[in-house]
Amino acid sequence: MTPPAHPDDHPAPDGDGSPGPRAHDSRPHGHHSHGQHSHGQHSHGHHAHGPGGTEPDWEALAEHLEREAELGVPFLEAAAAWLHDLLGPREVTRVLDLGSGPGVSTTALAHAFPGAETVAVDSARGLLERARARAAREGLASRVTTREAELPDGLTDLGTAELVWTSNVVHHLGDQRAALETFAGALRPGGVLAVRERGLPARFLPRDIGIGRPGLQARLDAVEEDRFSAMRAELPGHRRVVEDWPALLVAAGLAPTGSRSFLTDLPAPLDPVARTHVRDRLQRSRDNLADSLDAEDLATLDVLLDDASPDGILRRPDVFFLTATTVHTAVRA
Structure with missing residues (x-):
């Protein structure tokens, strides 16, 4: 799918969306292409990638992506x-949220630009369904629309805008x-492109x-x-570049x-929602990196994931959530 602003591939709250020129109004979709995708509201961290650096199943991560984005x-x-x-x-008058995921960023943009149509663009149908539901809950249904499209090719069918926002999408292309x-x-x-990429990885435990x-x-x-890096190297059309985003x-x-x-700074003790997110x-x-960690680190993770242990994430008092998210902007003459 178009990588959603899902889990901030280096998250912002660890926070809060594809190939082929196709775009369909308001119809969520269910799978995402390995080479081009957009993900929108999910800030996802590299932790989101599957075994061997493969792309995750964004639809299966929908709840996580939405919760992550809400923290941010x-x-x-x-x-x-x-x-x-x-x-x-x-x-x-028009804002494009490329890789909108579950629409948390979409509604934030819609609130900031009340005179604009804000368009959530993603290739995952389930995430677009969430975006529409969120817009309705926030009284934005008349100004928020959704488009199913694979990025970057599908962008040609979406029209133009004064603001284009994309969150953790470019590094999936x-x-x-x-x-x-x-x-x-x-x-x-005169329009502005805003690219959310990188920042600082999340921290949630003492050293x-x-x-x-x-x-x-x-x-x-x-x-x-x-x-x-392994995931990027396997993307169709992969080209290595210096990731100097302004350049x-x-x-x-x-x-x-x-x-x-x-900065997203949620100090200890974390509330139950944020704590559950950290545990997830x-x-x-633990699931994705088991082959790359030594026995001691795996044993430590098992203790942290033991919900009955006083040292587990759900019970220890020192769990926090701290990360920084960077947005790069540029204007078209």
């Missing part, structure tokens, strides 16, 4: 307000530079948690990076207007 609502609202300021007095050029082509003159070898999360990050935006024919990082992240790490 303050970030999304702050980013949307920043984009509103960047566009200044310009009238914004083999040729990232070409993808940005395609996204830039959807901008109206020394009293069991196993200190530094568990740093080691998990290192393995995740290798898996992520890539210049290469796409745009003028950079700044990059900002937004660790469970996926």
Whole structure:
């Protein structure tokens, strides 16, 4: 699927969406292509990738993606307000959320631009269904529409907009530079492209948690990076580029207007929803990385995932959630 702003492939709350030129109004879809996808509201971290660096089943992760994105609502609202300021007095009548996932980013953008039609674009039907339901709950059904499309090719059927937002989508496309050029082509003159990519990996435990070898999360990050690189290398049309996002935006024919990082800081003790989210992240790490971790780290993960243990994620008092998400912007002359 179009990678949703799903689990922030390096999440923002760990936070909160594909090939072929096809786009269908308001019809969610159920599978996603390995080479091009968009994912929208899921901030997903590299932790989302499956065994061997394969792409995850975004539909199966729908609940996780929505919960993750909801943890990052303050970030999304702050980013949307920043984009509103960047566009200044310009009238914004249309916003494209490429890789919208379950629509958490879509509704944040719709609230920030009340005069615009905001379009959730994803290749996963189940996620688009969630986006429509969310828009209805927030009183935005008349201004939020959904389009099923595989990115980047499907973008040609979606029309243009004054603002194009894409969250953790570009790194799922083999040729990232070409993808940005395609996204830039959807901008109206004076329009802004906002690209959410990278930032800082989430932290949710102290360096020394009293069991196993200190530094568990740093080691998990290192393995995740290798898996992520393996995933990218297998994408159709993969081309390695220096991931200097402002420079890539210049290469796409745009003028950079700044990059900002937004902090998501949920201190200990975490509430039950955020705590469950952290546990789910660790469970996926345990499932996906088992072949790459030593016996001691696997044993430590098993303790953390033991819901009856006082050292488990659901019971220990020191669990927090901290991450930074970076958004890069550029304007079309």
